[in-house]
Amino acid sequence: MTDRYERQRALAQIGEEGQRRLAKKQVAVIGAGGLGSPVLTYLAQAGVGTLRLVEFDTVGITNLNRQFLYTEKDVGRKKSAAAREKLALLNSEILVEVRDAELTKENAEELIGDADVVVSCLDCISARLIVDEVCIRKKIPVVEGGVSGFFGFVLCVGGDGPCLECLGYDAAMDQKEIPVLGAVAGVIGSLQAAECLKILLGAGEPLYGRLLQYDGISGTFDEIEVKKNEACRLHRRAEAGKEK
Amino acid sequence: MNGNREKGMGDMVEVRLFATFREGRGKVCYLDAAKLVKASDVLEVLRIPQEEVAIYLINGRHSSMEDRVLDGDVLAVFPPVGGG
Numbered sequence: 001m002t003d004r005y006e007r008q009r010a011l012a013q014i015g016e017e018g019q020r021r022l023a024k025k026q027v028a029v030i031g032a033g034g035l036g037s038p039v040l041t042y043l044a045q046a047g048v049g050t051l052r053l054v055e056f057d058t059v060g061i062t063n064l065n066r067q068f069l070y071t072e073k074d075v076g077r078k079k080s081a082a083a084r085e086k087l088a089l090l091n092s093e094i095l096v097e098v099r100d101a102e103l104t105k106e107n108a109e110e111l112i113g114d115a116d117v118v119v120s121c122l123d124c125i126s127a128r129l130i131v132d133e134v135c136i137r138k139k140i141p142v143v144e145g146g147v148s149g150f151f152g153f154v155l156c157v158g159g160d161g162p163c164l165e166c167l168g169y170d171a172a173m174d175q176k177e178i179p180v181l182g183a184v185a186g187v188i189g190s191l192q193a194a195e196c197l198k199i200l201l202g203a204g205e206p207l208y209g210r211l212l213q214y215d216g217i218s219g220t221f222d223e224i225e226v227k228k229n230e231a232c233r234l235h236r237r238a239e240a241g242k243e244k
Numbered sequence: 245m246n247g248n249r250e251k252g253m254g255d256m257v258e259v260r261l262f263a264t265f266r267e268g269r270g271k272v273c274y275l276d277a278a279k280l281v282k283a284s285d286v287l288e289v290l291r292i293p294q295e296e297v298a299i300y301l302i303n304g305r306h307s308s309m310e311d312r313v314l315d316g317d318v319l320a321v322f323p324p325v326g327g328g
Contacts, residue, residue, distance in 0.1 A: 035328045123328035148325040151263035168299045168306045169324070178327030185328075213262050213322075218271070222262070224320050229306040 004091070005047055013203035019047060023094075025200045026050040028112050030103055030131055031121035032083045033057070034066035034180055035145050038189030039119050039196070041069065044087045046197055050095045051087065054111050055079045056102040066182030103127050108134045117196050119143045121189065123178065125164070126171035129234060132163040136238035141199050141206070145192040147180050150216035152188035154207055155226070156195055161208035162226050165234035184216045255315030259286055262322045277315035284309035286319060298324035 009019050027048050029039050032055040043051055059067070059074040059082055067079075074082040080098040087096045099111050103122070108130050112118055118140055120131050128144065135142045141158035157163045191212065198204045211224045228235065257280060259273045275289055283302065287294055287309075299322035300307050313319070 031328050033328050121328045123326070125324065125326040128326065145328075146325045147327045148263065148323070151325055153325050162306075166306060167301070168297075169326070170298075173298055173324045173326065175324060175326065180327050215263065215266070218266070220271075222260070224260070224301070225304045226301065227304045232306075 004045075008046065013198075013201055018201050018203075022047045022197070022200055023049040025116045026052065026114065027196060027200070028052040028054065028115035028118045029121055030054045030111070030118060030127070031123065032067075032069060032079050033063065033121060033123060034147065034182065034185030035121035035189040035192060036083075036119075037067045037069040038186050039121055039145075039193045040083060040087055041090065042190060042193035043119075043196060044091045044094055044096070046193075047091065048094060048197075048200065050097065052097045052099065052111075052113060052115060053080060053083055053087075054099045054101060054103055055083065056100055066180055066185045068182075068186075103130060105130055109138070112138070112140065115140055117141050117143065117199050119145075119192050119196050121145065121192070124174045125169050126174050129163075129165055129169065129171055132157050132165065133234050133238045136163060136235060137241050139242070143192045143195045143199070143206075145188045147178075147185050147188050149179050150181055150184055152184050152214045152216075154188060154191045154195060154212045154214075155210070156199070156207040159208050160228060162228045163232065163234055166229040166232040167211070167226055181216065184214070187214055187216070257286065257313055257315065258318045259290065260318065260320045261290075262320065263325055264323050265290075265292060265321055277313065277317075280313045282309065283307050283311045283313055283319075286313060287321070290321075292321065296323055298322050298326075 059070045069083045080100045084096045144155045211226045213222045255277045256274045257277045301320040
């Protein structure tokens, strides 16, 4: 059969069964900006059956150096509506659900829903920590990614691995207007999409407990083994409310 | 996490730096463990303000500024990288 998935179905890690598996999966992508653009694009093109997109913002002209889901014509529009349109053009066989809402402690659980994987594409650390906590409680793997300037990281959160708070991240570290090179957001978002697909397929070695760090200035990647912090308050809260 | 190892003369601590902390310092610095007591001493030597540090790991685990640094330890120091 010749179809859009031919080139990836040929992979030993996917095949007919893997492609069917992807079609049955649901991924929540929190944030449809610089990271969300490549993540949503590649997950849609790979044939993930349901993409839930959580984004409250509107498209601004300063988004267009990196957020390739949008065009100049979208400036002033809701990102959720513009992204849904673009993704539907890319792949009409999948379902794209949009939640036009800002993720908070109060609504995070409902927004994440029953996702098989959550991809965190947020631009603030405080919301990332909320996502990690809800997902550890609900036993949903999270693919974290972050960028700043020429630098970025990817880490999968779940199982016995550490979360961002285990590593020392704190809500007080939130910064405004973080400078980002579009191509670097593209690198990190693409890696997040690949990690998400690996988890959905049960293939390869997702980055649990391994912080992958990208340095676009020197053109190098580093992998740092990272461990859970037994005193992590986020983990303690999440474990206390864990679903059986 | 530092075990019970005793501090040895002339032994080194490896400090791996990331993102903007590499500017003017390089990717890896080796410091004389005998001249260091706690995690904050390393930042002082490298002239990295504590408030700019998001992640400070000793042998892969989160560390406080008061944690002891021993010879053979591998440290990793990161600024916040939280943009999306």
